[in-house]
Amino acid sequence: MLPKFSHVRPDSLRKALSFLDENEARIHGGGTDLIGCLRDRIFTTETVVSLSAINELRGIEPTADGGLRLGATATIAEIAENPTVVAGYGALADAAGVVASPQLRNQGTIAGNLCQKPRCWYYRGDFNCLRKGGEICYAYEGENQQHCIFGGDTCFIVHPSDTAPALAAHGAVCRVSSPSASRSVAVEALHVPPSVDPRRETVLEDDEIITEILIPKPPAGLRASYRKVRDRASWDFALAGVALALVFDGDTVASARVFLSGAAPVPWRAVGVEKAIIGTELDNATIDAAALATVDGAEPLAKNGYKIELFKGLMTEQLEAIRS
């Protein structure tokens, strides 16, 4: 049985925001992560504010400038199946299609996927780790097979989202509302690295809600993909993942945005890979250099050194696939 909480399911964003003033309110999008966290006593809450009855937060539709608007509560399945996403935003389509399981894709929302809590087994288990208010990261000297090789600093989680690196590669922006104001936050700037604050996952304040995600119009020549490698073929989090959004001019890479999952506590921009491939035709020597650049500066832990070779191989295969 879950711990007790009160529940409200308002029918407008304005009303929902007014309830976030309540002490310890938590937002319910699809509920898949929230209910799991409450069951595991990762945190408790006095009030669950559900967004599921708010029409203005739903839907997937084109924007006036040729881009796409994802309502905050659009489900992962709706996004994976959307013809415009499939036709124009390959990294997002690929990523949404491999999130969790069919049941979770039918329930989980895109904003919730961006804001989900870490999956580190110490964080989810009975450990008062640094991220939960304790003193240390237990993964650092513990069981760290699935943990990060970049950006650990004080907390060595990997960010669990597949859609975040894909949306970041597509240059997506979150629209965020609080009771008093609205603002835009680029997906690539949404997550907080442990070096800034190991106890928060996103830059959002407690009284802020992501209302929609805006993706720019796909540039001519865009080729985009996402692939994740798991311990098994389906229904697991990424050990390593690569999101590519490359703009080709003929056979030449004119621009590139490359993000990794399973690598760092936040979706990790692989700047070295971008530099290695821009201006090239992705010949074999370039791909070899890009594979090395993928893991340049990585600091594997005692039990996740395999991720070095995994990321190199994955980047090689993904670049070979996208050039042809």
Place this chain on the structure above:
Amino acid sequence: MAKKKQHTPKPGSGVTRRGFLGSVGAGAAAVATGVTSRSEAVPEITDPEEMVQTALKINGRLHRLLVEPRWTLLFVLRERLGITGTKAACERGECGSCTVLIDDRPRYACLTLALEAEGSEITTIEGLLEGEELGEVQQAFVEHDAFQCGYCTPGQIVAAEGLLRTNPAPTENEILHGMSGNLCRCGAYQHIVNAVTHAGENRKDGGGS
């Protein structure tokens, strides 16, 4: 195996011991703690100590009952309404045994608050019966020996039904992908794939519901 009649009670018909005790329990709790109506225009925060009036449409029948905000759909189905075909196992969205259809899409009842299912069409394994006959996916599971212990089977069948409602003729890969949210610790996977394949073929041929 020939299609044979199953002596399964109709969902919601008659009074079961479990259902009777459940409804008595809910009523007693409501008297003790007061009732909040959810039909008001301005939403109100429900007190965590209070029971809330809700109405859930399950297998075509509307059930009015009092729930606590923290109760999951799985708990309400099994422990309050006695609709026990839906199985509880991991209760953390990892195994699929509690799979139900919500507006035709498979979801985990263990991760769905009962209050969040209000206004939706909920279908459980009991709702897939055709009268007193097994539904086509159920029959396919029997004919293809698609289970051993059977505990995951209701969730598997409901997940398959959801898959076939959106994709009546799935390829083997689409079945593997579409059924990946349901675990079978007996390892009957190949037979499950066979059953779903044949249920799909039957449906495509016009034999479906």
